[in-house]
Each structure stands twice: as C-alpha cells, then as structure tokens.
Amino acid sequence: MxxxxxxxxxxxxxRGDQVVFVAGKEYNRYDSQGKRQPYRGKVIEVDARxxxxxxEGAMIIKRHTKPVPQLNREGGIKESEAWVDIxxxxxxxxxxxxxxxxxxxxxxxTGSGKxxxxxxxxxxxxxxxxxxxxxxxxxxxxxxxxFSVTRNDNLHRMLSNAGLLSEDERVKSFELIIxxxxxxxxxxxxxxxxxxxxxxxxxxxxxxxxxxxGQGEQQTLFKTDTxxxxxxxxxxxSALRTQVATAYAQLHEVQSKLDExxxxxxxxxxxxxxxxxxxxxxxxxxxxxGEDIQLEDEKRRxxxxxxxxxxSQSSYxxxxxxxxxxxxxxxxxxxxxxxxxxxxxxxxxxxEGLESARAVLEDLSFSLRDFADRLEF
Numbered sequence: 001m002x003x004x005x006x007x008x009x010x011x012x013x014x015r016g017d018q019v020v021f022v023a024g025k026e027y028n029r030y031d032s033q034g035k036r037q038p039y040r041g042k043v044i045e046v047d048a049r050x051x052x053x054x055x056e057g058a059m060i061i062k063r064h065t066k067p068v069p070q071l072n073r074e075g076g077i078k079e080s081e082a083w084v085d086i087x088x089x090x091x092x093x094x095x096x097x098x099x100x101x102x103x104x105x106x107x108x109x110t111g112s113g114k115x116x117x118x119x120x121x122x123x124x125x126x127x128x129x130x131x132x133x134x135x136x137x138x139x140x141x142x143x144x145x146x147f148s149v150t151r152n153d154n155l156h157r158m159l160s161n162a163g164l165l166s167e168d169e170r171v172k173s174f175e176l177i178i179x180x181x182x183x184x185x186x187x188x189x190x191x192x193x194x195x196x197x198x199x200x201x202x203x204x205x206x207x208x209x210x211x212x213x214g215q216g217e218q219q220t221l222f223k224t225d226t227x228x229x230x231x232x233x234x235x236x237x238s239a240l241r242t243q244v245a246t247a248y249a250q251l252h253e254v255q256s257k258l259d260e261x262x263x264x265x266x267x268x269x270x271x272x273x274x275x276x277x278x279x280x281x282x283x284x285x286x287x288x289x290g291e292d293i294q295l296e297d298e299k300r301r302x303x304x305x306x307x308x309x310x311x312s313q314s315s316y317x318x319x320x321x322x323x324x325x326x327x328x329x330x331x332x333x334x335x336x337x338x339x340x341x342x343x344x345x346x347x348x349x350x351x352e353g354l355e356s357a358r359a360v361l362e363d364l365s366f367s368l369r370d371f372a373d374r375l376e377f
Contacts, residue, residue, distance in 0.1 A: 081148040082210065084124065088141035089133055090116045118212060121145075124178055125210050126203035131186045144179040147209050155208040162201055164193050176209070178202065305375050312372040320365030327365065330358045 082099040086092050097117055106114045123129045124145045134141045149155065150173045159165035165174065179191040190197045192205075207226070232241050301308060319326045334354045341348035 083146045084117075084121060085142075085144040086117070086120045087143075088135040088138035089120055089143060090135060092116060092120075092135065121210060122212060123180060125206035126199060129180050129182050129188055131182055131184055134182060134184060138184070140181060140183045142179060142181045144177070147176040147178070149174060149176055149208065152208055155205070158201075158204060162192075162197070164195060164197075176205075178205075301375075309372055309375045312368045312375075316365050316368040316372065319361050319368070327358060327361050330354060330361060334358065 081101050084097045084099070086095045086097070088094075092113065095113075095117075106117060108114050119127070119133075120143045123133070124143045129143075156165060159176075177191075177193050181189045181191075190199060190202055192202070207223070232238065317325070322328075334351065337347055337351055337354065341351065
C-alpha cells in the first residue's frame with residue numbers, strides 16, 4: 001500500500017527530492033523477515049519551521065518493538081552500519097542490502113549475484129562507474145548507500161571542509177548518504193548528503209566506511225599509517241587512545257608556551273646587547289648640540305663642491321689676482337686721490353675709507369683662496 005511517513009532529516013531538501021532516512025525512536029520500518037530498513041521515497045511536503053518532511057513510498061510501518069542497533073565502539077576504523085540500494089545495475093532491477101557494523105560475509109552459489117553486490121559497493125565508495133554497468137535497456141541506474149558512522153576526527157574534519165557536516169557538531173555518530181548515478185549517455189553524478197561531490201572526495205572517504213576483502217583484494221592493510229589504528233580498534237583502546245592524544249596535545253601546548261618564553265628571554269638579552277652597543281657608539285662619537293646642522297651644511301657643500309670651487313676661484317681672481325683686479329684698481333685710485341688732495345684738501349678725508357675698502361678686499365680674497373683650497377672633489 002501507499003502510505004506517507006513524517007520524519008526529520010539533517011540535510012536541506014525540497015519537495016520532489018528522493019531521500020533515504022532512518023526512523024526515530026517511535027517508529028521503524030521492517031521487511032517481511034523483521035529486519036529494520038531505512039525509508040526511501042519522494043518528498044511530498046516540507047515544514048520549514050521545524051525541518052520535518054513527509055515522504056511518500058511503499059512501506060510497512062509498525063510500532064517500534066526492538067532496540068535500534070548501536071555501534072559497539074567509538075572512534076575506530078570502519079565502525080559503520082550500511083544500507084545499500086541497487087537499481088538497474090547489471091542483472092539487478094532493484095535490490096536492497098543491509099550491512100551491519102564489523103565483518104559481513106556474502107556467500108552463495110556461483111551466479112547468485114555476489115560479485116554484482118560487491119562491485120556495486122565498490123562503485124559506491126569510489127570505484128569506476130560507467131554506462132557498461134547499466135542493465136540492458138535501462139536509461140539510468142543508481143547505487144545509493146546509507147552509512148551510520150561513529151565519530152572520527154579526521155573524517156569529521158574532511159566532511160566539514162567539504163561543507164557536508166558542521167565543524168562544531170560534536171556528535172558520537174552521524175549518517176552519511178552517498179548516491180551515484182549513471183545514464184545511458186555515460187554521464188556520471190555523485191551526491192553526498194544530497195550535495196554534488198567529487199570522485200576524489202568520495203575515494204578519500206572510503207577508508208572510513210568500507211573495506212572489501214576478496215581473493216587478495218584488500219585496501220587498509222596495505223596502508224601502513226592505519227596499522228596502529230587497527231591494533232587500537234581491535235584491542236578496544238579507543239578511550240585510552242583519546243586520553244593519550246589529549247594528554248599529548250596538552251603537553252605540546254605547554255612545551256610551545258615554554259619555548260616561546262625561552263625565545264622571549266633570548267630576544268631580551270639580544271636587545272640589551274644591541275642597545276648597549278648603540279649607546280657605546282653614540283658615546284664614542286662625542287655628539288654636540290647643533291652638530292646635525294653642521295653636518296647638513298657639510299653635506300650641502302660636498303654635494304656642490306665643483307660649483308663652489310669655480311665661484312670662489314673666479315671671485316678671488318677678480319678681487320686680487322687678475323691684472324685688472326679690484327684691489328689693483330683701489331690702489332690706483334688711492335694713489336691718484338693722494339695726489340689730488342695736495343691740490344684740493346677736502347678729498348683727503350676719503351683716503352681713510354679707501355684704505356678700509358682695500359683691507360676688506362684683501363681679507364675677502366684670502367678667505368676665498370683658503371676656502372677653495374679646502375674643497376675636495
């Protein structure tokens with residue numbers, strides 16, 4: 001019969017989406033043998049206020065009569081339950097398979113479909129998925145899986161970075177829905193928790209979900225970085241391992257702070273040495289007030305030394321050294337004025353001024369000569 005079931009989901013969905021979810025504590029779905037199965041169907045109603053949806057599909061509903069299976073350990077490898085739905089793959093029209101946490105064995109006669117199930121599970125966790133796997137005559141096929149996974153920090157971080165799980169969602173376990181679709185044209189899509197995902201991400205997730213053993217085909221045992229995790233999981237040391245990891249993190253934090261304090265102390269000593277050296281250098285220079293102005297003047301002179309030399313030498317020649325220099329003209333004028341004052345006494349009073357001018361010109365010419373000699377290119 002067709003019925004509708006109301007439930008709450010974690011992912012954001014909309015009307016018309018095909019979804020898979022597990023019932024809560026009040027209701028569960030069971031098959032004819034009494035095994036619990038997730039719901040799968042089309043969303044017919046979404047309540048945005050409380051996040052509940054109503055899903056339509058063929059299902060048998062009865063009152064919850066047995067406890068929901070719980071995971072037996074926390075934080076280990078492959079501690080997950082899985083439910084896989086295969087549609088239009090190889091010879092399969094529709095098949096649902098439920099796997100429990102731990103070791104699951106597929107047995108049966110040759111041709112019973114064991115390889116198809118294993119291959120489908122391999123595709124679901126990152127194997128190659130092409131149109132060749134479609135059932136003959138089918139336009140599209142899909143493999144969908146629901147994994148109930150215990151919390152693993154690396155897995156949680158990976159999903160958070162991909163935007164598939166909240167980083168601050170500190171849960172002991174969570175559900176992961178993976179869906180792969182392929183069409184007759186060869187187009188392939190991957191969905192993780194109803195969001196498009198890449199094959200690279202899916203392959204990174206598989207070591208936390210499923211390990212397939214079959215005729216020499218193994219994955220985890222070939223990865224040396226998982227050996228210690230496998231041993232701890234087998235020994236049931238998850239809680240102790242968490243304690244050791246926490247203690248190590250605290251030790252590392254304290255050690256980092258101690259190293260920082262030591263670095264700060266070393267930097268202080270280095271700063272003291274640097275400042276002491278600079279003070280000694282300043283004391284040896286015997287700095288005086290106004291020395292900076294003198295140094296600026298010296299810099300300006302050195303920058304224009306060629307021009308200053310030319311000007312001072314030219315002025316020295318015009319005032320003193322040239323045959324027609326200013327001093328020569330003043331001497332000539334003084335001699336003539338002395339002679340003139342003998343006939344006209346009133347000009348005698350100017351002789352003192354001419355003598356002063358001659359002395360000033362001589363002093364100026366000697367200063368110009370000395371200044372030019374001190375200049376260096």
